Amino acid sequence: MAIKNVIVGQSGGPTAVINASLAGVFKAAKDMGANMVYGMRHGVEGLMKGNVVNLLDLIQTDQQLDTLKVTPSAYLGSCRFKMPPIEDDEEIYKKVFDILEKLNIGHFFYIGGNDSMDTIKKLSVYGRIIQSKITFIGIPKTIDNDLAVTDHTPGYGSAAKYIATAVREVILDATVYDIPTVTIIEIMGRNAGWLTAASALSRSENCDGPDLIYLPERVFESTKFIRDVRRALKKKTSIVVAVSEGIRVSSGRYVCDAISRTEEDAFGHKKLGGTASVLADLVDLEIGCKTRTIEFSTLQRCASHILSKTDVEEAFQAGYKGMELAAQGETGQMVVFERVCNDPYQLEYRSYNISKIANIEKIIPDLWISENGTDIKEELVEYIKPLIRGEVSPVYRNGVPVYLTLK
């Protein structure tokens, strides 16, 4: 017997492989004979406006599915909508369930990060209250790698590969002149330094990697920073610093707040940026040598021209397994990764109670950060290494990658 209708949405910041997870859910639903596979445009926000598409119409060929797998950003569009507590606004839940009932949905999937898992948690709880038969499954997604329980998150591997590669290239570029220079690379990461840590993967026998790495897990001290830079400049002419956008001083204040206006998004997250500039100003003031700042910006999450093959495959599997779990009647669960072995790398897919995952941020264990706080330890390098392995390329037409869009 075929499964009931399926609906899937994407939420939060884009990644290079969130569409690979969408492809996984879609492929599994199709394999199981679903009559309708709906996609929400712009997540639950679009769903509430009735803005849904039928993916079976849109993705008809294997080639389209393959292209979707390597297309960056969110094919269905995304949102940053936060479901209110059930006790504050039951109407909104009634509305969502009304729409789902009208579409005769049996299985609901949401691909996203921490905030999206909160949506799955709330919808599954409300579903249980009203004795709905709809299953709710979360598919993890975030370049930040900050979700609890799961070994890592889809999206992190490709972002880490991009960062390691781009840092490698920026180091070559930055060390080309024979004059003292401090190049500061700003990398995404609000409270967790996983992405910034990936800059260390640029190291090889002929590349030192970043000379200094600053993570949000450690308090930033400007006097120590200047001391670190002075020491590094004694050893070589041109040094490269990798810094997380979210580093803070001991008072808890973001370093970037020293100069930049910061606004808050719907989740109360501060929009960061400008951390590298503050550090460059410090170097300019205290040391006076040439500085250059580079922000990897959104490219670190959407550069599908350089994907981790491991990441793409795992993201697809996360979606596929999610559909299998739902078909077995699981609800209120997130697909999680368990690393059974690191060498050779081996992963197993499981599910876990979403209430114990949502709204918890996983940061780098202190044991994986070097004592002086300016580097990462070998354990963390070994943890990241398998996640960036392997290359998948998009198809190029006229020199530019071909991607699938809803347009």
Next chain:
Amino acid sequence: MAIKNVIVGQSGGPTAVINASLAGVFKAAKDMGANMVYGMRHGVEGLMKGNVVNLLDLIQTDQQLDTLKVTPSAYLGSCRFKMPPIEDDEEIYKKVFDILEKLNIGHFFYIGGNDSMDTIKKLSVYGRIIQSKITFIGIPKTIDNDLAVTDHTPGYGSAAKYIATAVREVILDATVYDIPTVTIIEIMGRNAGWLTAASALSRSENCDGPDLIYLPERVFESTKFIRDVRRALKKKTSIVVAVSEGIRVSSGRYVCDAISRTEEDAFGHKKLGGTASVLADLVDLEIGCKTRTIEFSTLQRCASHILSKTDVEEAFQAGYKGMELAAQGETGQMVVFERVCNDPYQLEYRSYNISKIANIEKIIPDLWISENGTDIKEELVEYIKPLIRGEVSPVYRNGVPVYLTLK
């Protein structure tokens, strides 16, 4: 009979293929039986300190040569040293020629842009005055594509491919939310808009490309800009603007000067940056919607993980042909490209009097820019298209590209 000793240097800003040209000079010199192939560390500046290496020792295998071809930045290091006018400081010329005579140099190559061609020009003129037998050949290199006479410059194709691809990906990322957003991408280019124009190559049947493009060839007017943005926002929720760092207002003042401190380099070039931020501030002030700025920064010139195959091959050939010209006794010349046919694309390599090339900047012909000044015409698209065609990938080890370094 084998040719005399060869020396080669790299100068100016790094590119993704300046090492492919170095590989071309090296391979040709080796094929012609040169006893010594010297490399200047950090251009003529290093040469004057006697800082030279023997490339025949450093590059011994075909695999090393292949890796060099796809390694970004300048393998030998670079400099921004400007040779003074001969009449101002003859001593420096005597010094350079003394060193060259001591190394028994027959052929001198300098791979670089406009300022480097000025060095070749001056050295070849001085060589003629003192009746030196050393030949001086310039190998073009600049992502800016602003050298005169040559159809285009090695380095431009790969930078253009990177820009077209990254803009494609940023557009996917920027249009993911259903809220009015203006994303402003800042692209390199002081006086010539060739790189910013390449953003238009992101267009395909399912991608509009940038909605607005601002080039330094046209005077920037802030009131027109706001009008353009308002009009674009009427048609779609999220728009993307590509802007050259070097746009100026009618007084000739750089737009980025409106806020940022600008310093001058040894050539009196202003260091630009912050143009996108000024434009974002304007949008914020006049329209008030969400803005995001992205600077492609040095990655647009050193991202060898995405290379144009056409560019790599032409850069290699430019070096190889340069050596052939020198062996025929040519001096004071630059290797130039002549496009014999655009479809199918066909290129011929020639040489040209460097005095008629150095210090002249080639900008985009006005006929290739749209009337409203916010887009480029099809002729320019057709001009760029063959230059970004084809892909070459570096070899990856542990998920990160392998590059060749002197270290």
